[in-house]
Amino acid sequence: MGMPRLDDPDLPLADIMSYWPETIPVFLRHKMLCVGCLVGPFHTIVDACAEYHLDQERFMGELISAVAGRS
Template sequence: MLKQILVSNAAGAQLVLRQRQQSCRDYADGRDEGSSMTIGLDDIVDDVLRRQPATFRTFLDYKMRCIGCPIARFHTIGEACRAHHVEPTAFLAALRAVEADQASD
């Protein structure tokens, strides 16, 4: 049982590492700033907050205190929703509405 947990955690850590590395490459290539990518459940919370600062209010409205949290650098939107008992579809729709509003400005 312990071995399965360790293998599962290692696989999850590798996935997060790959996501963070891609995010860093995107930022270095300038793709992060002003990106028109749609926010998804697999996006890292910290990346979303940096890319779309207007989403801060949405996190607060849903009682998700991810802003400034050290775990935000590793949690995906989906993981944060599970941790805070927030319905992911509604939260994602709210984030995407803010993103669309910002894109139209």
């Protein structure tokens, strides 16, 4: 199966934080309660951005930068 892709719109938040723990500070910086949330295995970035009224492209850019070590 291989490594998941960070830009996969169906990837659950829990998987993102598990595969790329360097993304956790991005969630915390936005005061998102996604870290450790029981809904994390079911919610995606699309869901979280809608819930927290965040621009999805900008947020995804922050996650990608964190993974690349540029945050």
